[in-house]
Every structure is written in structure tokens, then in C-alpha cells.
Amino acid sequence: MTVESTAARKPRRSAGTRKSPSTKPELVQLLTPEGKRVKNVEYDKYVADITPEELRGLYRDMVLTRRFDAEATSLQRQGELGLWASLLGQEAAQIGSGRALRDDDYVFPTYREHGVAWCRGVDPTNLLGMFRGVNNGGWDPNSNNFHLYTIVIGSQTLHATGYAMGIAKDGADSAVIAYFGDGASSQGDVAESFTFSAVYNAPVVFFCQNNQWAISEPTEKQTRVPLYQRAQGFGFPGVRVDGNDVLASLAVTKWALERARAGEGPTLVEAYTYRMGAHTTSDDPSKYRADEEREAWEAKDPILRLRRYLEAANHADEGFFAELETESEALGRRVREAVRAMPDPDRFAIFEHAYADGHALVDEERAGFAAYQASFADGEGA
Numbered sequence: 001m002t003v004e005s006t007a008a009r010k011p012r013r014s015a016g017t018r019k020s021p022s023t024k025p026e027l028v029q030l031l032t033p034e035g036k037r038v039k040n041v042e043y044d045k046y047v048a049d050i051t052p053e054e055l056r057g058l059y060r061d062m063v064l065t066r067r068f069d070a071e072a073t074s075l076q077r078q079g080e081l082g083l084w085a086s087l088l089g090q091e092a093a094q095i096g097s098g099r100a101l102r103d104d105d106y107v108f109p110t111y112r113e114h115g116v117a118w119c120r121g122v123d124p125t126n127l128l129g130m131f132r133g134v135n136n137g138g139w140d141p142n143s144n145n146f147h148l149y150t151i152v153i154g155s156q157t158l159h160a161t162g163y164a165m166g167i168a169k170d171g172a173d174s175a176v177i178a179y180f181g182d183g184a185s186s187q188g189d190v191a192e193s194f195t196f197s198a199v200y201n202a203p204v205v206f207f208c209q210n211n212q213w214a215i216s217e218p219t220e221k222q223t224r225v226p227l228y229q230r231a232q233g234f235g236f237p238g239v240r241v242d243g244n245d246v247l248a249s250l251a252v253t254k255w256a257l258e259r260a261r262a263g264e265g266p267t268l269v270e271a272y273t274y275r276m277g278a279h280t281t282s283d284d285p286s287k288y289r290a291d292e293e294r295e296a297w298e299a300k301d302p303i304l305r306l307r308r309y310l311e312a313a314n315h316a317d318e319g320f321f322a323e324l325e326t327e328s329e330a331l332g333r334r335v336r337e338a339v340r341a342m343p344d345p346d347r348f349a350i351f352e353h354a355y356a357d358g359h360a361l362v363d364e365e366r367a368g369f370a371a372y373q374a375s376f377a378d379g380e381g382a
């Protein structure tokens with residue numbers, strides 16, 4: 001092999017793999033991975049009056065959300081759900097931000113916000129119908145001010161912006177929060193939302209869970225600057241918070257919501273966290289990321305760090321943890337039973353509702369699918 005051909009085969013360093021600017025991004029953290037409380041002059045005041053009972057409440061929320069999520073993953077593996085998008089690892093970002101909200105605030109989620117749904121009081125079993133294929137949502141958005149899950153990446157940030165502009169015109173003092181991912185940050189919809197919300201001073205918090213991956217794409221392929229710094233170019237503040245720290249996530253979101261309520265406009269919160277599981281149950285992350293990366297993040301587990309803090313501060317005893325374990329098991333059982341009692345999905349429903357009066361192409365596709373189903377020995381399909 002010639003020197004020239006070796007050089008030609010060597011991949012050029014792409015823009016996306018270049019190092020970010022040398023200044024280390026600032027990260028708001030109130031609890032270290034070891035569960036030690038650290039002082040923060042700017043954000044301490046947002047959690048200064050938190051009681052031991054409320055701290056135990058945050059812990060309970062995270063444990064029950066993780067238990068529910070694990071049950072849903074198992075149910076998918078058992079063939080009860082078609083798909084599941086796990087939130088494993090992102091409990092603190094979701095519970096912290098979710099508990100910062102007031103009842104009259106409005107939430108626009110993606111498809112992974114099971115912890116936020118929990119905080120809003122949406123029954124976890126209602127989240128599962130869509131993943132089983134028996135409905136297109138499963139709850140009334142206006143009952144809990146929690147919009148339906150949105151699969152079209154980034155689009156809900158536009159809905160949130162429009163909604164926020166609307167409530168501002170109505171003179172309400174509530175706020176809106178839009179959840180989205182690091183991958184979504186590359187969508188045009190998100191950039192448009194930033195522009196509109198900034199110039200109209202809309203009361204919206206953009207809560208980006210940077211879980212380091214967009215399916216198999218690492219964050220370096222989305223941005224050359226830390227994501228929170230993007231806000232500056234649009235004219236509003238951006239903050240990076242430790243998304244595995246429930247206290248910091250709570251404090252920073254409270255601050256951002258307060259700004260929105262005070263008429264100070266949008267804020268970008270980048271919750272720096274990690275997707276510990278697969279993108280969805282249809283994904284195999286071993287194909288594109290190393291086990292060591294996950295192991296490094298396991299040491300920063302959001303639940304473990306709050307447990308360490310609770311124990312060190314004598315805010316929770318063995319009885320509390322044991323009772324919670326029993327409650328978790330009961331939740332798992334309830335979710336399992338609810339899903340098993342749901343009907344099987346109607347395989348032909350997908351061909352309905354796209355056109356009010358039908359369409360020749362859809363008819364053709366329906367017939368093709370029916371023939372495919374009939375080709376199986378039992379006529380029941382795969």
C-alpha cells in the first residue's frame with residue numbers, strides 16, 4: 001500500500017468532531033454524585049425552604065417513575081407493547097423540572113417524558129395505550145395541562161411558543177414548558193420557536209434534556225458549542241444544569257418559570273444527563289457506543305445521589321425505603337394488569353383517518369397489507 005493511499009483512506013476530521021471552545025461550560029449543581037450538598041449563591045434560594053418530607057417526595061417520584069419505566073420495558077419484551085421509549089437515567093431532570101411547575105402551567109412533552117407525566121398526575125397506565133397501538137394518545141391534555149406525546153421531533157416547541165404567546169395575550173401569569181432533546185435542537189422548528197418566543201417575549205421555558213444521544217448520533221454531531229449557549233444568539237438566557245441532580249433541576253426550572261411569569265420572556269435550560277438505556281426497545285446501543293461510557297454515568301445516578309443525601313442528613317430511615325419498595329412493586333403489578341386488560345390493537349386502524357373520504361392509494365395499501373396478513377398460516381400475521 002502506498003503512503004498516498006493510506007492518507008486517502010484516513011478519515012478527515014469533520015467539523016462535528018472538533019473540540020468545543022476551551023472554556024469549560026458552567027454546570028449548576030447542588031448535589032454532587034456522592035450526595036453532598038454544595039452551595040450555589042444564585043440558585044440556593046429556590047430550594048432553601050424545601051422540607052425533608054418534600055425531599056423524600058422527590059425521591060419517591062424518581063423511584064416510582066423508574067419502576068414504571070422498567071415495567072413498560074418488560075411489557076414490550078413480552079409482546080404486550082409494540083414499542084417503549086425508556087427514560088432510565090433522566091429521572092432527576094424530569095422530576096425536578098416537573099415539580100417546579102404550578103398546576104396552571106402547561107407542558108408540551110416529547111415521547112419520553114414519563115416522569116413529567118407522573119408529576120402532572122397523568123395515570124401511568126394511560127401512557128401505555130399509544131405504545132400498544134390501541135389509541136393515539138390516552139389522556140385529555142386539558143385535564144392535567146399536559147399535552148399529548150409528540151413524536152415529530154421538535155415540533156412541540158412551536159406549539160408551546162404559540163400557546164405561550166396566547167396566554168400572555170390573555171393576561172395570564174402562568175408559564176409554559178417545552179421538553180425536547182439534544183437531537184431536536186438541530187431542527188428548524190426549534191430555531192423558529194427560539195426566534196418567535198424571544199421577539200414576542202413569550203412566557204416559555206425550553207427544557208432540553210441533553211442525554212448525549214439522538215438515537216445513534218452523539219451530541220457532537222448536533223452542535224459545536226454547548227447547547228445552552230445557543231440561547232444567547234436569540235437574545236435570551238441559557239443555563240446548563242446537572243440533569244442528574246434533582247435539586248438543581250428543580251431550582252433552575254423554578255428560576256426560569258419565575259422569569260416567564262414576570263414577563264421576562266423565554267429561557268433555555270439544558271439539563272445535562274444521560275440516556276442509560278436504548279433509544280427505544282427497537283434500538284441496540286451496543287452497536288454505536290461503548291459500555292464504559294454508560295458505566296461512567298452510572299456513577300452519577302440521579303436516584304442514588306439523593307438517597308445518599310437523605311441518609312447522610314438523616315431525612316429517611318429504613319422503614320421509608322422498605323415501604324417505597326412495596327409501593328413500587330404494587331405499581332408494577334397495577335401497570336402489568338392494566339396493560340394485559342387492554343384490547344389487542346386493530347391492525348387496520350392505521351389506514352383510517354388520514355383522508356375523510358378515503359383515497360385510492362390507501363385502499364391499495366390496505367389490500368396489500370390484508371394479503372400479507374393472510375399469507376401467514378393462521379391468517380393472524382406476525
Ligand SMILES: Cc1ncc(C[n+]2csc(CCOP(=O)(O)OP(=O)(O)O)c2C)c(N)n1
Nearest residue numbers: 112151152153181182183184211213214215
Ligand atoms: C422530524 C423527525 N425526524 C426524525 C424523526 C426520527 N427520530 C425519532 S427520535 C429521534 C432522535 C431524537 O433525539 P433527541 O432529540 O436527542 O431525543 P431523545 O430521543 O434522545 O430523547 C429521531 C431522529 C422524528 N421522529 N421526527
Ligand SMILES: [Mg+2]
Nearest residue numbers: 181182213214
Ligand atoms: Mg437525545
